[in-house]
Structure formats: C-alpha cells, structure tokens
Amino acid sequence: xxxxxxxxxxxxxxxxPAGAGAEAQGARTEQPxxxxxxxxxxxxxxxxxxxxxxxxxxxxxxxxxxxxxxxxGMSFTAAYGQQNSAxxxxxxxxxxxxxxxxxxxxxxxxxVKPEQRDQQQIAVPAGLRANITSKTVSIAETLGSAGYxxxxxxxxxxxxPATNVSESHGFDLVVASKKKMKSAKGRxxxxxRKQAQGRWGFARAGFDxxxxxxxxxxxxxxxxxxxxxxxxxxxxxxxxxLTDAIADAAIDFIRRNAAADHPxxxxxxxxxxxxxxxxxxxxAAKYAGIETADLRHWRPKYAAxxxxxxxxxxxxxxxxxDPNGDGDASDGIGRRTLVVFLSDNGGAxxxxxxxxxxxxxxxxxxxxxxxxxxxxMPGRIAPGSVSDxxxxxxxxxxxxxxxxxxxxxxxxxxxxxxxxxxxxLMGKASRLRRTAIFWHxxxxxxxxxxxNSIVNARVGDRRYKLTYTYEDGRYRxxxxxxxxxxxxxxxSGSPSADHLGVAxxxxxxxxxxxxxxxxxxxxxxxxxQPVGPPAPIETPPEKPDGA
Numbered sequence: 001x002x003x004x005x006x007x008x009x010x011x012x013x014x015x016x017p018a019g020a021g022a023e024a025q026g027a028r029t030e031q032p033x034x035x036x037x038x039x040x041x042x043x044x045x046x047x048x049x050x051x052x053x054x055x056x057x058x059x060x061x062x063x064x065x066x067x068x069x070x071x072x073g074m075s076f077t078a079a080y081g082q083q084n085s086a087x088x089x090x091x092x093x094x095x096x097x098x099x100x101x102x103x104x105x106x107x108x109x110x111x112v113k114p115e116q117r118d119q120q121q122i123a124v125p126a127g128l129r130a131n132i133t134s135k136t137v138s139i140a141e142t143l144g145s146a147g148y149x150x151x152x153x154x155x156x157x158x159x160x161p162a163t164n165v166s167e168s169h170g171f172d173l174v175v176a177s178k179k180k181m182k183s184a185k186g187r188x189x190x191x192x193r194k195q196a197q198g199r200w201g202f203a204r205a206g207f208d209x210x211x212x213x214x215x216x217x218x219x220x221x222x223x224x225x226x227x228x229x230x231x232x233x234x235x236x237x238x239x240x241x242l243t244d245a246i247a248d249a250a251i252d253f254i255r256r257n258a259a260a261d262h263p264x265x266x267x268x269x270x271x272x273x274x275x276x277x278x279x280x281x282x283x284a285a286k287y288a289g290i291e292t293a294d295l296r297h298w299r300p301k302y303a304a305x306x307x308x309x310x311x312x313x314x315x316x317x318x319x320x321x322d323p324n325g326d327g328d329a330s331d332g333i334g335r336r337t338l339v340v341f342l343s344d345n346g347g348a349x350x351x352x353x354x355x356x357x358x359x360x361x362x363x364x365x366x367x368x369x370x371x372x373x374x375x376x377m378p379g380r381i382a383p384g385s386v387s388d389x390x391x392x393x394x395x396x397x398x399x400x401x402x403x404x405x406x407x408x409x410x411x412x413x414x415x416x417x418x419x420x421x422x423x424x425l426m427g428k429a430s431r432l433r434r435t436a437i438f439w440h441x442x443x444x445x446x447x448x449x450x451x452n453s454i455v456n457a458r459v460g461d462r463r464y465k466l467t468y469t470y471e472d473g474r475y476r477x478x479x480x481x482x483x484x485x486x487x488x489x490x491x492s493g494s495p496s497a498d499h500l501g502v503a504x505x506x507x508x509x510x511x512x513x514x515x516x517x518x519x520x521x522x523x524x525x526x527x528x529q530p531v532g533p534p535a536p537i538e539t540p541p542e543k544p545d546g547a
Contacts, residue, residue, distance in 0.1 A: 031146065031263040031404050032377065033337040035254075035320065036092075036396070037313055038267070040085060040155060040274040041361050043347020043354045044370050045296065046306055051075035051386055052372040054484075056356065059294035061306045064228055065314030066374070069341055073376030074385040074425060078463065078480075080392045080437055080456070081345050083368045083449065084361055086130070088344040088393055089158035089269070093138045093169065095397025095416040099440050099517040101136065102129035103158050109443025122451050122470055122531055124443040125520040132159050132169070137414040139397045141170030143265045146406035151253050154246045154269035155179065171267075175206035175249050177242065182276050190271070190278035191239040202242060210245040210252075213237055221325070222248075223282075225318075226311040230286040241280050243272045247312035251319040258323035258333050263404070268316060272309040277351060279304030296353035313341065317376075335378045338403060340396065343371040356484045362448045364439055364467070365486055381425050389430065390456060390463060392437045394418035399425070417517070435459075436509050440519045451522060453534060455510040456480070459502055466506040468534040470521065475537060477503045497539070504537040511536065 049067040050057040052075045081088035082098065083105070090096075090103035098104045105111075109124040132138070138159070140150040151173035159169055168174050181189045189203040192211035201208040214223075214235040222244075223232035250268045257264045279287075283304035292298050319325070321334040346368040347354050348361040359365030373391070375381055395418035401408055402420045409416075423429035436457035441449055451470040456463065462481040468474070477490040477499060490499040514533055521531035 031148070033263050033320075033333060034143070034148075034265045034400050034403070035316070035337055035339045036265075036267045037316065037339065037341040038089070038092075038155075038269040039309055039341075039343040040269070040271050041345065041348045041351075042273055042306070042309070042343035042372065043352050043360070044357055044367070044372055045354060046273070046347055046352055047372050049075070051384070052077060052079075052374060058297050060290070060292040060297040061303045062228060063306060063310040065226070065310045065317065066341065066372075068314070069317065069339065069374045069376050070384070072378065072383050073339070073374050073381050074387060076373040076375075076391055077386060077388050078390045079342065079371050079373035080369050080390065081343070081371050082393075082439070083345055083364055083441070083445070085155070085344050086158035089156075090132050092393045092396055093140070093159045094132055094136050094414075095139065095394050095418045097394060097417045097438060097440070097517060099514075099519040100415060100417065101132050102127055103132060104128055104441060104443065105445060106157070111446050112444045122522045123525055125522045127520055128443075134169075136169065137409040138169040139400055140265060142397070142401050142406050142409065143404050144170050144172075146404045148263050148265045148404060148406075149257060149260070150265040150267075151175070152267045152269070153249045153253065154267075155271055156269065173253065176204055177207060177246070177271060178203035181271050181274060181278070188276055188278055190242045190276070192242075192245070193239070200240070202245065207242070207245045207249060210248040211240050213239055222315060223311070226314050228307065228311070230282040230307075232282050234282050234285070235280065238281060241278075241308065243270060243280075243308050243312050246270055247315045250316050254316070254319045254333075255323050258331065265400070270309055270312070273302065273305045273351070275348065275351065277301050277305050280308045283308050296355050299351060302351050337377065339376045340374070342373040342393070346370060358485050358487075359448070362445055364441065364449060364452060364454055366465075366480070366484060368448075369439070375421075375425055377425070382427055385427070387424050387430070389424060389432055390437050390458060391421060391424075391432075392418065395421050431458075436506070436513075438510065438513045440514060440517070442520050442522050451531070453510055453514060453519070455506045455513070457506055457509065459505070464502055464506060466503055466510065468507070468510065470531055473535065475503060475507065475534070477506075500537065500539050504539045507534060507537045510534060
C-alpha cells in the first residue's frame with residue numbers, strides 16, 4: 001500500500017512539464033516556494049554559528065552551511081518547539097498547541113519513574129493522540145487552496161504514517177522514513193541494506209531509488225563540493241546514509257518542480273541527529289583526529305553526525321540556487337523561496353550538553369524547548385539579521401499562509417494559536433502583537449516531567465517564564481533575560497513586590513489560555529476528584545503613601 005501510494009502521488013506531483021521554462025515562470029505570481037528543513041534533537045548550541053544562540057555556538061561542531069544560512073537570513077535567539085518530536089511536528093502542521101490537537105508526547109502520558117508508581121498523586125487524562133486527526137486542516141491543505149503542491153519527505157512523526165490518502169493531510173507527495181532508527185532486533189536504519197534480488201533499500205520503500213551504494217560519480221557531484229576537511233571519496237562502494245538519501249529525494253522534488261507553473265511547499269524532516277548516533281564514515285574519520293575545544297561537546301561521532309546533517313542541508317539550499325546543478329544560477333529559484341531551518345526540540349542528554357540552558361530533549365526547561373531557527377529569502381529578509389522576539393512553531397502556519405496569500409480556516413473549524421512572523425521577517429516590526437507563549441503537559445515523562453503548565457512572556461524589555469507544577473501546586477518564576485539556566489526562582493524565599501506582580505500577571509494569562517484551549521488536567525487519585533486549574537497569585541496590597 002505504501003509503495004503504491006508513493007508512486008501514484010509522485011506521478012501527480014511531477015505531472016507538470018519540466019521544460020515549461022520561461023513560459024511557466026512568466027505565469028507565476030509572487031507566491032514564494034517554501035522549504036522547511038527540520039533537524040531531530042539538534043540542540044540550541046549544537047551549531048557553530050553564534051547568531052541563533054546569543055554567541056554561544058559550538059567550538060567543536062562545524063556547521064558551515066547552517067552558518068551561511070544565518071549570514072544570508074534572519075536568526076531567532078528565542079525560538080521554541082515542544083519537548084519532543086511528535087508534538088512539535090503536530091504543532092507545525094496544525095498551528096495549534098497540544099491541548100487542541102492532542103499530541104502531547106511520544107508514547108504515553110503515564111511514563112512514570114518506578115518510585116512514582118505507587119504514590120503519584122495525579123492520574124493522566126484520556127485523550128492522548130499519536131497523530132493529528134483527519135478533521136485537522138493542515139498547513140499543506142491551506143497552502144493547497146492557494147495553488148501549492150506539497151511534499152513531506154523524511155520523518156512524519158505526529159501527523160501519521162501516510163499509508164493512505166486520508167492520512168496524507170493535504171500533501172501531494174509523502175516519502176516517509178521509519179520513525180525509529182533502531183529496530184527491536186537492534187538493526188540500525190540509517191544505512192541502506194542489500195535486500196531481495198540484490199537490490200538496495202531502506203526501512204521504507206520510498207527511499208529505495210536513492211539507496212544504491214556510493215559511486216565515485218555520485219560522490220564527486222554531490223559530496224565533494226561540500227567537503228570541509230573530510231574526504232568523501234572514501235565512501236565509494238559503501239552503503240548510502242539515510243541523511244544523504246533524504247537530501248537526494250528533496251533535491252529530486254525541487255528539480256522536478258523548479259520550472260513548474262505552481263509554487264511548492266517542501267517539508268524535509270531529517271532523522272539526524274537522533275540516536276543511534278551513526279555518522280558518515282568520512283566525517284567520523286575527520287572528527288576522530290580533532291580535539292574538542294568545547295566542554296559541552298566532546299563526542300567525535302556526534303560532531304560528525306551534526307556536520308553530515310549540515311552538508312545535506314547545504315546541498316538542498318544549493319539546489320534552490322542552481323536546480324540543474326550546471327553552475328549557471330540563471331535558473332535559480334532561491335530568491336523566490338523561503339527556507340526555514342529549525343530543530344524539533346533541544347539536544348538529547350548523554351549526546352550533547354545544552355549549556356547555558358538546563359535540561360534537554362523531553363524537558364520543559366529551556367534546554368528541552370529552545371531551538372535554533374533561521375529563515376532565509378534573499379532580497380526580502382535582511383542578511384545577517386537577528387531577532388530576540390519569542391516565537392513558537394505554531395507561528396509558521398499563519399506565516400506561510402500570509403506569504404502564500406492563502407485564506408486561513410475559520411476558527412470554528414480549525415482554531416489557530418500562532419501569529420504570522422512576516423512583519424519580523426520583512427523588517428516591518430521588531431515585536432509581535434502577542435507577548436506570551438504557552439505549554440501544558442497533563443502527564444508524566446520519566447524523571448523529566450510531571451504535570452505542569454508554563455507561560456513564557458515578554459514583560460517590558462525582559463522575558464519571564466512562569467511554571468506551575470500540579471503535584472505541589474507551586475509556581476516558579478525565572479527571568480530568562482539574565483538567567484538562561486533557570487537557576488534562580490524569583491518566588492522562593494521573600495519575593496519582591498515587583499516579582500509577585502509579574503507572576504500574578506502571568507498566572508492570569510496562563511489561566512485564561514488554559515480555559516481558551518480547554519486544557520485537561522487529570523484526577524487526584526486519593527480523593528477521586530478532578531485536578532483544578534492553577535490557583536491565582538495574590539499580590540500584596542499597596543502601602544499608602546507615607547506608611
């Protein structure tokens with residue numbers, strides 16, 4: 001079924017004449033192509049550019065292509081996703097926070113520590129979904145209403161396996177890879193394997209035509225131009241890496257649609273740098289000979305994996321600037337293509353450290369939800385620009401729709417939580433209308449998370465984060481402007497009146513948001529009663545003058 005669907009959708013997407021050339025381009029409107037590049041578990045400081053992370057980029061990992069994107073576009077220093085893969089991707093597709101689409105996490109909301117099993121206070125509510133539903137109006141469907149052809153290539157976690165048309169959520173082409181890169185039998189899915197009748201393939205059939213072992217011709221044409229102290233020629237005859245195959249599929253789509261008379265939306269979701277850490281051999285050899293200068297980043301194989309991802313992203317952007325790869329950029333579509341690069345969540349513990357941020361993938365601390373984000377569109381987005389405004393992945397839905405001139409769905413049919421970033425991207429504004437970003441998690445994630453709700457908001461020229469934990473009924477307030485590591489709870493001890501005032505304001509915003517999205521809270525087992533929403537914070541009465 002999967003192979004038949006992919007084949008039929010591929011024919012649909014590529015049915016426009018590839019040689020339409022100037023005639024097709026003349027028929028095009030100002031609608032930009034949109035390319036969304038998503039890394040998996042890449043931390044805020046895992047890239048070598050300092051533009052996305054307040055000058056705290058890695059001194060060991062080398063990401064020259066991501067760095068170049070930052071030089072050519074706008075970097076965001078306070079960009080956020082969810083705590084792990086599925087909810088971030090579901091929020092990208094829907095423009096909604098998890099309480100609306102129901103995809104809160106990967107797996108279960110009741111992943112508790114062994115010592116919690118008998119004494120946990122709050123039971124997890126029903127309603128967790130693995131994927132968004134068919135009732136959802138996805139961003140691909142909204143862009144499709146404006147004439148876009150859409151493709152999703154790679155990890156489709158959070159919006160379905162796309163094994164039938166109803167699960168494709170408006171994408172004309174879905175080339176889905178295996179969600180898990182390690183099977184129950186311990187097999188790694190990052191490298192192609194020889195299959196029946198001597199053919200090569202990956203764990204998903206959609207990538208089989210890109211699975212042949214590396215040839216000298218392939219290496220010279222695709223990998224040597226992006227070599228950065230590594231020797232790709234040593235790969236000749238070895239199995240293809242999935243990261244390269246995902247780039248191959250994306251570039252194939254770009255080349256087939258570059259001259260078409262319709263704009264396109266391309267989501268490229270890499271598995272790198274998710275475990276098992278499986279770098280390309282040439283890059284592993286490079287980093288084996290480099291001594292780290294960064295105490296946060298000490299794993300040569302992980303560094304090699306990061307740079308493999310970076311090189312594949314570089315190849316995709318280069319294909320936009322020169323679709324047929326002949327060195328003549330006159331047929332380039334880069335200037336009418338928005339490229340957005342981000343990670344789905346923070347770096348995974350044990351593989352990297354996210355300092356100065358605390359926590360990592362799975363946590364709601366900054367290290368788990370703050371991610372690198374860059375947007376590039378030559379001629380429209382100022383090169384080398386940086387925004388410190390707080391943005392969330394829910395903002396991409398209205399952003400893409402505005403650029404495409406696509407009508408948004410009616411709120412009764414599909415409510416949106418994000419705000420368009422177009423004014424920021426185009427230099428028309430430095431701030432959004434909204435001031436706050438929200439999270440709500442009504443469950444347990446091993447030792448990392450208990451039920452909590454969070455608001456992250458700009459108050460004046462500072463950014464505060466207020467967290468409410470349901471098991472102890474306690475608020476915690478952090479000033480992220482001065483305390484990225486969330487080491488000082490401003491409500492502990494004897495909080496100042498100013499800090500109590502900020503907390504009271506943010507708790508009101510949080511309570512209103514929870515009502516608006518109809519958040520679920522769970523039940524208190526001991527008394528079989530529902531958990532209530534966060535309590536309001538009372539501020540002390542002002543003293544009269546002269547008191």
